[in-house]
Structures are given as structure tokens and as C-alpha cells.
Amino acid sequence: MKVRAFFQAATVEDISPPYNSIHLKVFYPELEQNLSLVPAEAQASTFPVVILFNGINCGPEIYQWLAVRLAEFGLVVVTFSWIAENIPGFVAMTPGVDLSMLAPGIYGQGATASALPTLLRTLERLQVEGILAGLLDLDKIILGGHSAGGRVAIESADPGFCSQVVAAFAYGAHTAATVQLGYKAGTILPLPDSLPLLLIGGSCDGVIANSSHNYGVTWEQPTTPIIRTFQEAIAGDRDDSYLLILEGANHFSVTHPFDTTISRPVPDFPATQPEAELRDLIAQILGLFIDAHVRDQKTALEALNQMLVTQNPLIALFNRK
Template sequence: MSVRAFFQVAKVENAASPYDTIHLKVFYPAQRSASPQEQDMGIVPADEGRSPFKVVIFFNGINCGPEIYQWLTVKLAECGLVVVTFAWVAQNLPGIVALTPGVELKNLAPNTYGTAPTASALPTLLAALERLQSEGVLAGLLDLDHIILGGHSAGGRVAIESADPRFFSQVVGAFAYGAHTAAIVQLGYPPNTILPLPDALPLMLIGGTCDGVIAKSSHRYGVDWEHATTPITRSFQEAIAGNRGDSYLLLLEGANHFSIAHPFDSTTGRPFLDFPATQPEEQLRNLIAEAINLFIDAHVRHQLKALETLNRYSVSDNPLIAAFERK
């Protein structure tokens, strides 16, 4: 099976021009047909035998181009998923133009947090998926009742904070790499506060023991983290009540903040804060992709074998697994 992708453009309601346009790249399982349309335009049909396709929407980190996650989106599409990445240049902060996952800052404030989603791009992306269901190579092939949110860094945070059926009934789970729910003191929170997650759907939090970006950003939260993974661990322990057996914490030995990025781009974002990775990068990426795929297969596709394999991480002798918890 091959993986193909196409591009789309969507307008964001209530966003001011010129910051009201999102560019999407949609990856899907494809099946070559040798049709004139394929030969002349490069439009390859979807592999309809694997449909309806469950959908992953992936939120990039701030100033992290979506192309650095393409290795992961291809691996997910190879497993029969449709995956959407996007690029949105906007002003999350007045006067600061950035490539953003879309962060609704007003919904992070103490008086509004938990009452509305923090992923400001999500309504636009969901509307774009509805259009794809009605026209083009994916028409009629999407399972829009099973959408998974995922992301990296700030994008991971808005993914896990917005995975709430009260906001979006079609979202069924979420995962994040290098993300946590520590509260920013500049928004009015007391130091060392961990904000709660919706805790209504399956969640997976993944982090690396060498995450220098998290370690060196602790001043934003009014605390010095004991370990680079402390806010991720605390988010799992304190922000999720659990008890359903579908929430996970996976810490990767030697992974850093950008172990999920390949090829690595040192020109944007804050990679200068990161610690060096101490384990082979390709092996770390393979484990990240494997864990995410198992999580989706276990809790969205309800495959018992995937659930059993995922749970064996807790007794694994894999040197790349620093910690694994489930609740």
C-alpha cells in the first residue's frame, strides 16, 4: 500500500486578514489505478478496501513546520488512517507572528479554563473534513465519528485539552508528545499549578527524559522542575482521574523535545533550549510511532491484540522505555 497526500485551504471564521487562512495537507492510504487522472494530474485514488478511514488531526508545535512530522503521518497512514497536518500563520500574542497550532488564550484563563476548547483551529479543521467527505478522492470514505487529536508541544497541549465530547462529539481520543498542563503564572494562576484535563476519553502522554525545552521553560509556571519530565508526569497523575484503563504515560529514555521531529529544523522554534538526545533518534521515532498506533488500535479500533501489546510496555526490557503507566 502507498501513502499519498493532497492540499486544501480553509478560512478561519472571526480571524482577521491576512491571518485567516489555514493550509492543510491530508495524508491517506492510496491504491494506484493507472487512470488518466492519476497519470496526468497525480491524483491517486484512496484504497477504498480499507475505508471508512478514521482520522487523526495533528497539531504542530509553535513555529514548527508540519513537514517535520511527515515521517509520523506517513507511518499512521500506512496503518490505514487519514492524517491531517496544517500550517497557520497568525498572531497568538499581539504583535508576534508565528506558525501556530492555534491556541485560544482566552480559554486558558482561570475563569474560563475547562469550559471551552483551547484548540482554536479545530472547528475550521472539522468543517474542512466535512467538505472532504462530500468531494474529492476521500468522498464518502471518512469515518467522521472517530476523530483522534494529536500534537507536539503547544499543539499537543491543545489536543489533549480539547478532547472533550462536550465540545466535539466526533472526537474519540487524543495523544501528545512533549506536552503538559502546567498553568502559566502570567495568566493569573498560582505557581506550580497543574490544570485538569477533560478526562472523558482515552489519552496518551509521551515525553522524553532529555526534554530541555520543558526543563528550561519552568519559570513560566513559577517553579523549577525537578526533572525534565516532571510536568508531564504530574499532568498524568493530577490532571487525569483515570480508573478506566485507557489513559497512558510513556516516558522515553534519552529522548528530547524534538525527538518527534524529522528532519530536524534548527531555524525556528526553540531548539536551542533542548538537551541532546542520548539514544538513537530513529529508534526513538519508531517507538513513538508504534506506541501511538497501538494506542489508536487498542482504544479507537478496539483491537484486543493491540491492547495486550501496549500493556506489555509496563514489563518491557526495552532500554528506550524509562517509564510506562496506565490508569
């Protein structure tokens, strides 16, 4: 299946210029070729929509490989670019983090993804005008992301915050609470725990390992807060929540190509497995997860469950609850 994309721009309400603009790239399966803008697959009914939230200072282009792979599965995928000053004096490419919703006593009462309302309004507009008009299944929106973007995706996946969201996934993300906000060291904050969820991490995640001071602890392993999030932040018992730890993957194994011009305040560890193979496995499992728990495809669920017990040198741990 061929994939096409187009661009959109949107204004974020209640944000002062010049930081009130979001630029979107919308990926979709194409029908025809050799045109600058072509209609989406006419035979399809409607497409579920994946919104990908980037990590801080991570440009959306480094997730294009994943957006294309997911669109090849018959999904519409949105990446976006938002340069903002979420923290006073710190201008960065941001997934949009509502810091006020992370505070003690407030957390859990609303979405932490501050870009989400603007993105949803843009999707509603695309449903009534343009080449995707009438082709978006806006009752099946999946939130996904990387690092801080993954965190806001899984924290915001609550039908009480947005009834259209039906599932969520994250790579290199957890819900450990920052001690600077007033939380006790080592606290893992709860997730909405009402929708299918897939947490993915890498055994060589140096960014998580080297940022543990933010949470008042020293993690035993780079994957400790991700595993604890799976164990403590969700109750499970529906068999639709998954934890996947990739052997040899680092914090940026979900990106390609990595942008070496952006300095990182926390160093990563080198990946120890072929990164193209890691990316292929990430895309494969995400596709199965969405097909199984959003599209209700029995064969996908069977294949996903089989991967829970299949020996794979790239999988250090795969659990479900």
C-alpha cells in the first residue's frame, strides 16, 4: 500500500504568539499515484487515526518511518511540530505538556497533552473538507508517542477526557513523578487504566537511566520505571494492557534518522541490536496491537498473543494483563 501526506496548520487557543501555531503532517493510504494530492483509498470505509506525540526537541521527521509504516496498515497518522515555551525561558520542540495537570492534587483530573484539543479540532475540520473528508473514523483515535510525548499520550487516554480515544501506546515513557513538583521520591503516578495500552521500552535506555535524579531515586535498570508503570499504574485484568521490553534498544531506537545536531541534556546508551530490526519489530507489534484492540481482528489478536510466548532474541520481556 502506497502512502501520501499533506500539511496543515492550526492555532492553539490561549497561547500567545509566536508560540501558538502547530504544523501537522497527515499521512494516509493513497489510491492513485503521480499526483501532488490524491484521494485516499476509496474502497476503505473509514480510517482510525493515530496521533504521534514527539519527544522534547525531537522533530516529527524522525518519526516519519513509523508514520508511513502505520499508514501502510490502513491508518491515518498525524505527526506535528510545535515550538513553544512550556517552561519559562526554555524554548523547544514540544509534544505539548500541560504542567499544571501534573501537580499533586490535580493529576488525573484531565489530559496532560496540551496539544490534543487543537489536534482534535483540526481532525474534525479535515473530516468535512479536503481529500480525507468523510474518511476519518473519529470515534477510533489512538494516542501514541515517544519519551515525554509517550507519557502525555498514555496519561491522556481516558474516555472521560476525550470520548474518541480508544487506545494508547508509548515508547521510552513512564509515569514516575518529578520530585520538584512536590512528589515523594520514587512515586509512580496512576494511569487512566480504561483502554488498551502498550508500553514499549529498551534495555539500553540511557536517557531514562541517567535521569533518575529527577525522581529522587537511582533506577536499578534502565527499564525499571517502565516496568513499574506497567505493574503499579494500571490494574489490568482485561488482557489488553501490554509491556514490551526490547533487548538492546536505547531511548532513540524508535527514531530514524536520529538528529545529531540537537544536544541532549542526558546521554543515551548505544543500542546493541540492529536498529533496523528493532524498528521493524516495533512497527509490527504496534500494527498487531491496533488491529487486535481497535479493529477487533481475531487473527491479529491471535498473532499478538503468540508473540507473548515466542522466543525472539530482540524481546527481553513481553507481558500482558
